[in-house]
Structures are given as structure tokens and as C-alpha cells.
Amino acid sequence: MNRLFIAPAILMASLVSAQDRPTKLNSATSKAPANSAWQTIKPYFTPPPEWQGKTGPYSSPLKFSDGTTAKTSADWKRRRAEILSEWEGLLGKWPPLITEPKVEILESKRRENFTQLRVRFLWTPHEKTTGYLLMPDGDGPHPAVVTVFYDPETAIGIGNPNRDFALQLVRRGFVALSIGTTEASAARTYALYYPGIEDAKVAPLSMLGCAAANAWHVLASRPEVDATRIGIVGHSFGGKWAMFASCLFDKFACAAWSDPGIVFDEARGSVNYWEPWYLGYHPKPWRKRGLITEENPARGLYPELTADGRDLHELHALMAPRPFLVSGGSEDGPHRWEPLNHSIEINRILGHKNRVAMTNRPDHSPTDDSNEVIYSFFEHFLKRSQR
Numbered sequence: 001m002n003r004l005f006i007a008p009a010i011l012m013a014s015l016v017s018a019q020d021r022p023t024k025l026n027s028a029t030s031k032a033p034a035n036s037a038w039q040t041i042k043p044y045f046t047p048p049p050e051w052q053g054k055t056g057p058y059s060s061p062l063k064f065s066d067g068t069t070a071k072t073s074a075d076w077k078r079r080r081a082e083i084l085s086e087w088e089g090l091l092g093k094w095p096p097l098i099t100e101p102k103v104e105i106l107e108s109k110r111r112e113n114f115t116q117l118r119v120r121f122l123w124t125p126h127e128k129t130t131g132y133l134l135m136p137d138g139d140g141p142h143p144a145v146v147t148v149f150y151d152p153e154t155a156i157g158i159g160n161p162n163r164d165f166a167l168q169l170v171r172r173g174f175v176a177l178s179i180g181t182t183e184a185s186a187a188r189t190y191a192l193y194y195p196g197i198e199d200a201k202v203a204p205l206s207m208l209g210c211a212a213a214n215a216w217h218v219l220a221s222r223p224e225v226d227a228t229r230i231g232i233v234g235h236s237f238g239g240k241w242a243m244f245a246s247c248l249f250d251k252f253a254c255a256a257w258s259d260p261g262i263v264f265d266e267a268r269g270s271v272n273y274w275e276p277w278y279l280g281y282h283p284k285p286w287r288k289r290g291l292i293t294e295e296n297p298a299r300g301l302y303p304e305l306t307a308d309g310r311d312l313h314e315l316h317a318l319m320a321p322r323p324f325l326v327s328g329g330s331e332d333g334p335h336r337w338e339p340l341n342h343s344i345e346i347n348r349i350l351g352h353k354n355r356v357a358m359t360n361r362p363d364h365s366p367t368d369d370s371n372e373v374i375y376s377f378f379e380h381f382l383k384r385s386q387r
Helices: 027-031 034-045 073-091 165-171 183-184 205-222 237-248 301-307 313-317 334-349 370-380
Strands: 104-111 114-123 127-136 142-149 175-182 225-235 254-258 324-328 358-359
Touching: 027 073, 027 183, 034 358, 034 370, 073 237, 073 313, 073 334, 104 183, 114 205, 127 165, 142 165, 142 205, 142 301, 142 370, 165 175, 165 225, 175 205, 205 225, 205 237, 205 313, 225 237, 225 370, 237 254, 254 370, 313 334, 324 334, 324 370, 334 358, 358 370
Parallel strands: 142 175, 142 225, 225 254, 254 324, 324 358
Antiparallel strands: 104 114, 114 127, 127 175
């Protein structure tokens, strides 16, 4: 596969070095047959030569809080528990998960080679959501994927193109559960606030992860689903959501994050973890939306995290040895291999290769080619016939 053609970067290209420009996806991937899933994704587990081994300014997740370093799998088990405990303390503790969900079926509709169910269930202890459960023909048990976005309709094919992850995956034999923050997006509050928006005790982005964990239980409770083969995917806002969900909830078998901005980057207006609906929550009135300035500083948890030198690569580390794919665009160029190389090193200690992958495209929006890699990724890691 050819991954060496360098495409021009978007937005102020004259200020971006050639090394930071995304490598173009091979257009042949969109024509690859299903049984070649591994050949489709294989090239993307290796950083380009200029980024191999580079770890940038990111502190090693292998280093314990006492300054010692994890060197064995047993060490990593303890260090992982330490990272998870620290981040749970910072983000706020999730309420108890809803492990025996009650799912209402509001509508059943036949489409193509699958059944579409409009469903409603509790995704927080006191809030219900409405989404879509897409069920392929056949008894199963099938692999499954949770899809997350601003609304549940886009992923089932009603909305912007190349964001229809649920539709494309059910066509490939996956059960897909599409969920989204429809009401919050309409109110421009976007996320979930627990116990309420006036006094949230859990960082909103983390609470979205909790809701996705409850969605996992909805899928796992279905007899048509193999609970050991459930992944999660989202784009942009959904990419952030999928990343936090999969990192903080280890029952997701694998994950694909489409151009969320996988680490903090205060020069990028779309990598905006400082906003109140992500990690910068504070009681209203909220800060004016936009980049951090002296006149409009970040508030809440976000500035505490950066002051302590923390970054999201610590959360990525919690995925090991579960595989994940960064479907990078304008916000996640090849330079993001620096934080990802830390996860590669952890997987090396655990005795695993080919657990961390990244594709790159010049623009934020997904493409046919970038999405084909996502689908092949899930086929390889979640379908028994592909492993």
C-alpha cells in the first residue's frame, strides 16, 4: 500500500511543516474485499519513519507517582490502576452503571438486510435517551459497535455523508447501537451533566463515557450480540466521546476515534477540551466559546490538568492491550504519533504488537477511504472469521 504521498495541510498551510502534513490514504482501500481486512489496516500500525520512537513532550505513562518506572506486565497492572484511580478522582466518580437495562422498542422498521429498532433506555440514573438499534439478519451472536454523535440519526444514514457508521457496519454484519445528545445539542450544552447542569459532579465528557458504558450493557444484554466483541466509534465530538468511553470502560473490546484531537492543543479551536461541556465545566454563566485568552481564560478542571502536566495520552494508555485506531484529519496529523508511541511502548511491554493505528487525511471530515479503514479495523478485531 502506498502511504507516502504527502497531501497539503489545510488552514494556514504555510505555517505547518512538511512533517506535520497528513499522509494520504490509499484510495484502493475502498475497493478491498472483506476477507482482506488485515491487509487493509496493516500499514497504519507503523509510524512514518520520521515519527518512529519519538514521544514528544508527553511524560511517560509508565512512570509511577513515586518516580519509579513500570518495566513488566505486573508493574503495568499496578501503574494502570494508579492512572485510572487518579483520573477518576479528577473527573469525578461515575454513578453506578445500569447493568440490567430495560429497553423500550418504540418502532420497528425493515431496511435492506437488517431491522432498525427505535429504542429508549436509561443512559444515566435519571435520564432516558432515544436511539437506534440496527440488527443484521441471522441468529448471531454478532459483533457489535456503539456509535456516538450529536444525534443518533446521522449514524444510521440521515445526515452528513461519511458519518453513517452504524449503517455501514450493520451492512457488514454488525449489530449497531446509535446514540446521540439530541436535546443537549439543540440547547447548545452538548454533553451530560450529573446530577444536574447547575452543579455537575462529573466532568461532562466523562459522563458521556458513562452513558456509552450503559449503552454497552444494552448491547451486551441482547442474545444476538457477543458481549466480548463490542467496539465504539465516533467522529469529532463523537470521537472525543468514544475516546473517553473506551479508555475509562475496559469492556469495549476496541475503539476507533475519528479526528477528535487526541491530546490537548490550545492552538486548535476544535481541540477544545477547555470548553464547559468537555473538561472545563463551571457553573453558569459559562465562559465565551473559543480559544483561551487572558480575557477569556479556561476554567474548571481543564487548567488544573494542564498545570499538573497531564495530557490525554495517559488515558490512551488505559486501552492497552485493547486495539484502537485514530482516524486522523486536520486535528490529528502524523505528529500525533508522539503521544501514540507511548501506548506502543506499553503494548510492547505487555507482549503485543499492532494495537495502535493511525490514518491521516488533510481535512476534518471523514472520507470513503478513511472510513473503509475503520470498518476493516472492526472486521479484523471483532469478527472471528477475520482474526
